Amino acid sequence: MFFRISIPLILLLYHVSALWPIPRSLETGTTLLKLADGFDFKLNFDSPPEDLTNAIARAKDLLMTDNLQILVPDHGESNRGGLEDAKSLSGLTLALADNAPAIRPIATEVTDDLHARDESYTLIVPDNGSDAMLRANSSLGLFRGLTTFGQLWYDLDGTTYTTMAPFTVSNDSPAYPYRGLHLDTSRNFFPVSDIKGTLDGMSWVKMSTFHWHVTDSQSWPLGIAEFLELAEKARTRQEKRSVQTTYKKLLLTQLREEIDNPGHTASIAFSHPEHVACFEGTGDVVLEPPLGQLRLASEATLNFTLDVLTAVASKLPSKFFHTGGDELNQPCYNQDQQTQDELERSGRSLEDAIGDWVDATHDRLRSIGKTPIVWEEMVLEHNITLKNDTVALVWISSDHAASVAAKNVRIVHAPLDHFYLAYTFNPLANISSSQEYLILGGQQLLWTEQSGPENLDPIMWPRAASSAEVFWTGPTLPDGSERVAAIAGRNKMAKTEVLGRIHDLRARLAARGIRAINIQPKYCQLRPERCLNE
């Protein structure tokens, strides 16, 4: 029996729907189906890229190791009888769609232009035991479909089963291409294993972009062959081992590295004090210790910075590169005699010099094929005309998106005021329909002044999953209802459905080794309908 999810049926489904983000189209049944002992993935095309082959092997491994009991009070006991007679699924066939372009590695596809990437897929799991089918135009689409397939399965004493057959996702694809997560590795140290674990978590909720805020005033943990002194002098001992591995491939996710400048650069003073103003500044230059930012009126400092940016950006496959630009401290430059002299000599105001600096650094990046990303201050607080390929991260307030859009600058949402479980965030609030094309997506941020490996996962998960769904699923749930209105209103079934799904996601992340936190007591995780916050 097939039916389309609709409000009256959510009540039946909420305990068994474990998909996150929820596909944009979805048809599910209620037939039990189990994985055959010899279950395997099959390909209907030759020569798959190595990273796709690895992703398939990983998906198979997770099917065997998740061992997740269904989150209902009896943990699935009532399915035991039905499972004895249930059909078995022997295989999932991965197929390329007719007219699909030649298959490329996932790691290549994630470096395509944002709007050129194709993450769409169709997944059909019949209830009669015949093979399931996953079809896409790309490796990336097959990878997204594998992720959805992996969320269907529960364990009952060694039997791996779903309660949702037959199951069809037709041409699911993300509402926004940029679905990001930001991690600051300068304020406190993170071992490579934490970064890899975070990338895993991202892939399991179909996030697309890792924004690595790799350096800041507190440390410079990034080893650059041409400028090894930066890391040698401004990293802590813990970081010694990680520098070597910085450029190891971070597969399957788009990596955007950020070298924040000209502010947030005091760590450069440990190796190049000549380039840093107000390192020993006082009074109103204090933002967060240590003080100091690049002497932006100095030609030598600009040239040094251009060379550093080139050395870093040229080694990265991503088309985008983040140049920071937040929280520039003007009193610092007022206190710095060298900067004052250089401004006077060149006949420029500080704002002129900021504009020249941004133009020069961005043009250098463009010359090596990169598109610059900045924090919103570069658009809203300085008198600069950014070229219209630039992307701005709106972080100070969600209210600022409209002002950035008014300047015709493309936007990634990353607002502080919605950082915490922002499920009701509307990416198009205050954006006119003619400006919608400017919205590329959004991302979660973690600054690490008060965190480290000890609380990375507990802060990030399942919180970040919230924006993963906002920017994948977009404004409309698969039943056609408005996502934000359904949750913000008094629709108990819609709230129960989301709450149950995020509890289920948390359990699956935990089963895969991510220390995602409980967001309600276990009692409520088993019975979300009893624990709605009205």
Place this chain on the structure above:
Amino acid sequence: MFFRISIPLILLLYHVSALWPIPRSLETGTTLLKLADGFDFKLNFDSPPEDLTNAIARAKDLLMTDNLQILVPDHGESNRGGLEDAKSLSGLTLALADNAPAIRPIATEVTDDLHARDESYTLIVPDNGSDAMLRANSSLGLFRGLTTFGQLWYDLDGTTYTTMAPFTVSNDSPAYPYRGLHLDTSRNFFPVSDIKGTLDGMSWVKMSTFHWHVTDSQSWPLGIAEFLELAEKARTRQEKRSVQTTYKKLLLTQLREEIDNPGHTASIAFSHPEHVACFEGTGDVVLEPPLGQLRLASEATLNFTLDVLTAVASKLPSKFFHTGGDELNQPCYNQDQQTQDELERSGRSLEDAIGDWVDATHDRLRSIGKTPIVWEEMVLEHNITLKNDTVALVWISSDHAASVAAKNVRIVHAPLDHFYLAYTFNPLANISSSQEYLILGGQQLLWTEQSGPENLDPIMWPRAASSAEVFWTGPTLPDGSERVAAIAGRNKMAKTEVLGRIHDLRARLAARGIRAINIQPKYCQLRPERCLNE
């Protein structure tokens, strides 16, 4: 060279003083001293209790495994030359003071009446290589002194050393006997290893009392031989394995178990629905799902509860037992026809029945040698006269302590409004000198609606250390200055000293496997003087 810590010298010492809580008297030098290869603990008395022997073995193990580098920018490199010529310490002698009573196990001493316990110790570490001396009147005092000794040591490439010799703590003892930590294991599940780890952390900051909020409405994870059905019906699958181990000895720390009643008892309805009112209640009985509390006007329910309390409390060595009493929901009883009938039949008001319930449960506990502890509502919100052995936990607001003291009830501080890094908390605020004897101490609390093993440590540590020092060290720092005034004021050296010490403690807890979080960037941990919040 010997000197007493005073303000001008703190500047020299803040990077090297890693003691937490800081002893109430302290003299330190600046001579380097290293542990000899064959370093060992020695006893000058016979037949040590087994748990003291185990504690000594553990202390020795930590000396070998902490491997903590000193938290300064060069990580101790500048000590390398001096360490070549430094004297070596071959042993620490544990001695009983003249006139000390016969030695008893730590686990026995922690069950003594609060004010009868002797945790005092004297510790002398000479700088000339002769043996160090730890002297106390009790096993518990020796255990506290071992903890202080263990905080003196850093590692430099395999050399274990202190920078503080000669070092003398004279007759250190806690300002308050009750230095507690509270953990709720009903809202979400914790494995025994988490509880043991928490007890370890407590012992490393000299906390004395573990308040185990073991049951609540959401689950009843406590196995009681006489009432196995309670846990069988109201625990989650995860908890199955832990029930067996509930009564395994929790050594070295005073254990206070709480069976919260008559509220917070809905989980009893899974096995004994006849004793629970408003399990399916509606409207203003909703506090937190599931609903339901004990039918306090029912004689059968009271007798059942007395038997449960007896079964639990009689198996525990502690002199105290916590009977809860918080957040009693009166509309629940108004909705429950059985309770209304029973009140009418006995001619009692609800408040009368609450008073009778509390008298009966407390008197039963007294009859088996226990002293009752309650939440503050039992003192402030109900018309009950508690017997004057009762202890109240003041949790809703620190302002309520004075009202509880006015009723002549002993107090443990556990205020919500000071839960977060409460270093400036003053236990005697608004308490007259004639009431000071009522203040037994204070405790940190963790409710677990939104936590579990994933974030237990990150929420608890190093936060809980703050109250550990408030209640051990009391109002006066070893240099004679006022603790709260020194930190709340503009005394940069005092602030730097505390900040450096808590960073150091965090590093030591992390070295011992507790996932304590960074509270500032590593840059600041190495240079606390640059990162004071003014």
